[in-house]
Amino acid sequence: MNRQQQMQQWLSEQLTTINPSAGAGFKVESASEDASFRSYHRVTQGNKTWVLMDAPPSHEDCAPFIEIQKLLFENEVCVPEIIAQDLSLGFLLLSDLGSTLLLGELNDNNADDLYGKACDQIHLMQSITSNASNLPAYDEALLTTEMNLFNEWFIDRHLGVTLTDNEQATVSAVQQLLIDNALSQPQTFVHRDFHSRNLMPQVSGQMAVIDFQDAVYGPLTYDLVSLYKDCYIAWPEDQVYQWVDSFRHEYNQKHQSNHDQATFLKWFDLMGAQRHMKAIGIFCRLNYRDGKKHYLYDIPRTMKHLQITCLAYPELADFNRLLDKIQPRFQIA
Known part of the structure; x- marks a missing residue:
């Protein structure tokens, strides 16, 4: 039995239980793919819809998704409900959050409101104390592994550059920083x-959160920089810093902390540099290993984020000069 037949049979069994009055017929249409081996399908039966996550067990493990979904759902984060599951087959049937992504909705007039709703979800996630520290640690080993994707897939494979010992030392020093x-x-x-591709505005006014299975216990500013220095959309720097400072004020109030503006912004900017090195490496890997060429088009925007940060911090100056030397120049505007 092939994967398509497995999917049809499993859905038939689940829908017979979930929606017995609707009869046996249902329709399955591709909903989306992501940067992994997972794919998503919208399942329609009568006037009801669900989303099927297809995560082949040979490539994906659904257990973290289920564990994190439970943690988030119990803490009132807006996430899809799990209607049915089969880990041995790699199928999850989820509630349907629609097809509207934040990326397609953002504009100058609504960005404050929509980003505010996204930050509400970050605050909810960061208020989780029970079990959060049991998540995988975003430790030195994982941070290093991620940044090494930049070395392996961008510098070595995409640019075809072999660094000198001094140049490698520059990269290593920046990574340690x-x-x-x-x-x-x-x-x-x-x-x-x-x-913005993992956030979905809802009719209820909430911002739904998806693709959370890789959650970890790590730095305060990581999700914030993922949101505001997004690899898929860019905003003026002064606007970004206004949003970040508003978040800082609210975080300090919620957690009775006193993080000052300068420290918080430096945390944010340097966290962004780590994320953007990782993302550029992943985009190259998705092209060369997985044949997903369209991710290459997101590299210039992501590189621009990285080099703007490099220009702002003297401790990143040598690394920025190295970037200018080994790659086509990306205009900083």
Whole structure:
């Protein structure tokens, strides 16, 4: 039995139980894919719809998704409900949150409101104390592994550049700086991919959160930089810093903390540099390993985020000069 037949049979069994009055017929249409081996399908039966997550067990493990969904749902984060599951087959049937992504809705007139709703979800996630520290740690080893994707897939594979010993030392020094910055921050629940393609405005007014299965326990500013220095959309720097400072004020109030503006913004910026190195490496890997060429088109925007940060911090100047040397120049505007 092939994967399509497995899917049809499993859905038939589940829908017979979930919606017995609707009869046997149902329709399955592709809803979306992501940067993993998972794919999503909208299932329609009568006037009801669900979303099927297809996560082949040979490539994906559904257990973290189920565990994190339970944690988030119990803490009132707006996430899809799990209607049915089969880990051995790699199928999850989820409630349907619609097809509207934050990325397609954002404009100058509604950004304050929509980003405010997204930050509401970050605050809810960062208020999770029970079990949050049991998540995988966003530790030095994981941070290093992520940044090494930049070395392996962008510098080595995409650019075809072999660094000298001195150049490699420059990269290593910057990576250690970014690791130290991440580990110096308060540690909290981190979604780890909290951007405009994983957020879905709802009719209820809430901002739904998806693709949370890789959550970790890590730096305070990680999800915030994923949101405001998004690899898929860019905003003027002064606007970004206004949003970040509003978040800082609210965070301080909620957690009875007193993080000052300068420290918080440096945490944020350097956290962004780590994330953007990781993302550029992943975009290249998705192209060369997985044949998903369209992700290459997101590299210039992501590189611009990275180089703007490099220009702002003297400790990143050598690394920025190296970037200018080894790659086509990306205009900083």
